[in-house]
Amino acid sequence: MSFSSDxxxxxxxxxSLGRHCQIAEIAAIISLCGRVIISIEDKYCIKVHTENVAVARKYFTLIKKTFNINTEISIRRNVYLKKSRTYSILIKGHEDSKRVLNACKLIHNDEIKENMSIINNLVIQNSCCxxxxxxxxxxxxxxLSDPEKFYHFEIVCANKNKAQQLQEIMKAFDIDAKIxxxxxxxxxxIKEAAQIVQILNVMEAHVALMNLENVRILKEMRNSVNRQVNCETANINKTVSAAVKQIDDIKYIKKHxxxxxLSEGLGEVARIRFEYPEATLKELGALLxxxxxxxxxxxxxxxxSNLAQELREFDKEEKL
Incomplete structure (x- = not known):
């Protein structure tokens, strides 16, 4: 299973224990992956489609627990994608459908809005809702992407109104979602790891939150070690490059x-650097x-180095 499926x-x-919270969750599911089918006789039925069996199970449970309505479930296998299944949960009765739609504020004056957005904020008035x-x-x-690879949380909305409504609800928890x-x-x-942790906490996915935090800690430790290794490698390269140039300068001085x-101090440093090409400055100082x-x-x-440069320039002038 993927991290998102988990x-x-x-x-x-x-x-949720509260009926108002159950209704809020049902409203979101119907709004984002459901549709209302209207018959020739103007009778309603609600159909929810999902490819995730966990979502189908949750919606079925919520409808039964909240409204005591029996639903019909059908499973359809995609002939092209053998492992892919679509679950359809149908509320068939007209009165049952109206009762659910009214409770979820997805209907107003017996008229279903085309975009199936919540008509007012009564259904999500409380923080728990x-x-x-x-x-x-x-x-x-x-x-939700696998946090081992990258951080990305998203919810797909059919239209801009639904997306903006969802964005506003998230803002109530100081989550700065983008559209x-x-x-x-x-x-x-949401792309920031800290914000994804926060949204998991809001949804009360505490096990997933802890798993993501563990991945974050390991990644941060790994990045910290890599930065330290890179820094040390860069310092070593810098030290080696400097030592190679110093040896070249000293060889040039010795030859010409x-x-x-040289003065006593410079001569002693030149001899020791020549003798110990891999020594650090601290080690060279201790040998003096x-x-x-x-x-x-x-x-x-x-x-x-300055003296070697002067000798090189002098030699160039002599050759000219």
Whole structure:
């Protein structure tokens, strides 16, 4: 199972105690993956489609527990994708359908709005109901990437109004979700790991939250170690490059003027650097008599480098 499926499976087994929260969750599921079928006689029935058995189970349980309505379930296998199944849950009776739609505020004056959005905020007035609505929306049309790869949470909405409504509900929990259009759909998405942890907490997916936090900690530790290794590697490369240049400069000085022409301090540093090409500045300083600190050794090596540069320029002028 994918990480997203694990989250949905966890949420599907959680049923709110309050009837108002149950209605809020049903409203989200019908709004995002349901439709109302109207017969020639103007009779209603509600049909919810999902490819996730956990979502089908949760919706079936909610309808039975909240309204004591028996639903019809059908399973359809995709002939092209052998493992893919579609679950349809049907509320067949007209009066039962109207009762659910009225309770979920998806109908007004016996008229169903085309976009199936919640007509007013009564169904999500309480904080607990907002949590339930977000939970239902994710079950109906949400997905969450594997945090081992990258962080991405999204809920697919059929139109802009639904997306904006969902975005506003999330803002009540200080979650800054964004909206982007993808083909004919509007996607409400979150990319920051901390915000995804927060939305999992809002939906009360506590097991998934802990699993994601564990992955975050491991990734942060891995990144920290990588940064440290990269930093140390860069320092080693820098030290080796500097040492190679210093050896080249000292060889040039030895060849063109010898160490005898150097002051005692510079001559001693030149000889020791030549003898110990892999030593650090601190180690070079300890080998001097008397010992010298890193800054002192670095100062003398810079003087040798400047002297080598002057000799090279002098040789160029002589050749001209």
């Amino acid at each position: 989250v949905k499976d966890e949420l599907s087994r959680q049923v 907002k949590r339930a609505f977000i939970r239902g929306a994710f079950l109906a049309a949400g997905s 982007v259009r993808r083909k004919k759909y509007y996607i409400v998405y 003027m010898g160490f005898e022409g 008599n008397p010992p010298v600190g890193k800054s002192g050794v670095n100062h003398r090596l810079r003087k040798l």
